[in-house]
Amino acid sequence: MGGESLQPPRGTRDFYPEDLRRRDWLFAHFRDTARLYAFEEIDAPILEHAELFTRKAGEEIVEQLYHFELHDRHLALRPEMTPSVARMVMARAGGLRLPLRWFTVTQNWRYERMTRGRLREHYQWNMDIWGEPGVAAEAELIGAIFTLLDRTGLPRGAVRIRVNSRALLEESLRRGILARRPEAFAPLCVVIDKIGKIGADAVIDQLADPAGAVGLARAEAADVVAMLDARTLDDAARLGGEGSLALADLRRLFELIDSTGRGGDLVFDASVVRGLAYYTGVVFEAFDARGVLRAVCGGGRYDRLLETLGGRALPAVGFGFGDVVIMELLADHGLLPDLRRTIDEVIFPLGEAQRPAALALTGRLRTAGHSVQTVLGTPRLKKVLTDAAADGARRVWILGPDELTRGVATVRDLQSGEQREEPLVS
């Protein structure tokens, strides 16, 4: 074995100790934030029946599914967590006390054929609320995103949240362009979502493609794209009309976020529809205020997903927050934490004859809760001290024959350089 096989599969990552410390730091913030919001963590297998993920809406996420046949089963590595969570909700339908507040921190897989520094796996923090139709649920989730961002040390305003409602667009289109074809709405959103990447003209082309899932007339497609220019709730009011329920929801959401002091970091943007077909209502994404990186996280309401999977409808809203973009953003801001390894004690038996006594001491210190490294082999003292300092140790305990005869260890404090003797009480 050699060459390629020495590397992890293309687009995947190894986590060496320094990488894992950083990942842990981020995951701890995900979990601590979820705890502040009183969400409960769950998990599901990374491998699911592929059927759980295959939808007909032409989403990138489905096209990039890591799927395969194995022993006559069609299986897939999950590309996102929401379908698994939905499956778990359905499997215990009726037995769960609503609303549910669940979160996950999981690895998801997407097979991207053309990789340009993009990964095929990433970790994602998901928070979902099931069973609550009102935007108070959205306000909780958006609040959690702001809390996470604050905890990372990012200054206020470095990341803001764009919000829109698919229902607002849908209300408008159902009165007109899509009056007779409501089923075209989900694929229409999937196309619109690409506008930042491919531009307005290409979106119009795709919406007006007679072979596509949307199939608008060209003028209609241009009208849809024009609607996406709205950037204020007043613009949105002109779009939705004053009796619009979706508009009322958006206004209420802004009011609730205002009450938490973060109204200034929430902006309306009619072009935000998100790329997943199953969203039905409010959608949102956190973005780098400099406009450099892609979305930091995204989410929305998906009140009809359980129906799609064959269950009873249950209102739901959630978001996914990946590990890659936030780390890039923190690096850009000079905010990546410097996480050194630390150890309390290093125990150094000068010779193999002192090892049993060294192990007995080690055991006592560990029982007292200290992180203790026993020096293996019998390197020279100088190397032991250098390595101990590099490992972030606080103290080195030296046990030689002379020390053992007197029932002591020589303890060197690596910060102060001071040395003293400690009795080896058992």
Add this chain to the structure above:
Amino acid sequence: MGGESLQPPRGTRDFYPEDLRRRDWLFAHFRDTARLYAFEEIDAPILEHAELFTRKAGEEIVEQLYHFELHDRHLALRPEMTPSVARMVMARAGGLRLPLRWFTVTQNWRYERMTRGRLREHYQWNMDIWGEPGVAAEAELIGAIFTLLDRTGLPRGAVRIRVNSRALLEESLRRGILARRPEAFAPLCVVIDKIGKIGADAVIDQLADPAGAVGLARAEAADVVAMLDARTLDDAARLGGEGSLALADLRRLFELIDSTGRGGDLVFDASVVRGLAYYTGVVFEAFDARGVLRAVCGGGRYDRLLETLGGRALPAVGFGFGDVVIMELLADHGLLPDLRRTIDEVIFPLGEAQRPAALALTGRLRTAGHSVQTVLGTPRLKKVLTDAAADGARRVWILGPDELTRGVATVRDLQSGEQREEPLVS
């Protein structure tokens, strides 16, 4: 979708909140123990090139590989962690300061065709030391296993550790039966490992199978099986002869474990060889002293694995400790922890008009580090109090129009039942 698709794939597990709390409890003990021993955590992708795992030694673990072709690559879900760790060591060969003390807590997959309540995925805690040839490394790992067992609350003696050395058996066989065919040793160990499951006669049949990888004469096979009866180091001395290095290592290992006070929980057992082909020296497994469950964990020295993978030899020793057997054992002992959900505060706005003030209060409490649940919708007070108690909340804050007028909240302590008013300072 329905029926089967509502379930996770056969042999895999969903983790609902109560399941995840229990998993977290175990994982925290794994990680805390590793921290006491000054090991560093690493991780690798769950999907690897299948070549990393395919060996020719007829191990069950390779036969049960979850592997598939995808876009012209032969990929596999890892059945165990050691090959990935070995790959990471090789990839940075020369750049890593030895000895390495690394640990992992990862999910591994095995496709077992005949399932009898056995799972196809499990989690495993691995600890490995790379770069140390002496049994002081084994002593550290065995010490960590005892520490973990103690932390779970298991009484001393409930789990003991059987130890042997493949090198002892190999020394003996190389002088005789396998003098001309040293390559038959690894597959011989794989067969011997099954003795507890299939019995001595079936092991002799397989060792003497002319079409098998070992191909001993029947009398030779019977001699090998007879060697496995040794249960003391003195028996082992007769087997290995007094100049045996492997025997000296075992004696030293017992001496070191004795010095930690756990000598009584370590027993020599010549029948322990473990089922992985790559072990070369000391092997060990923790076992249920009642003899009811299968091995709690297993490990050993694998000094030639890096060579097998095409690298330079590097001494290494490690163990894998699964999540399933230990939980069964704790359940049998009545030691499964009762882990209830807990929340600090539940905030209940009596009506939607009070929600903005409720959110402002919620934000202040969360900033102070409290775990806070905001009641969604406007259920009746009685339901809120019942749900809050079921969720393990300490206090319920009630914000009605009267309270807001006076700038207070009514706070009910759910343990004492007492109620008081708290000012809503901002």
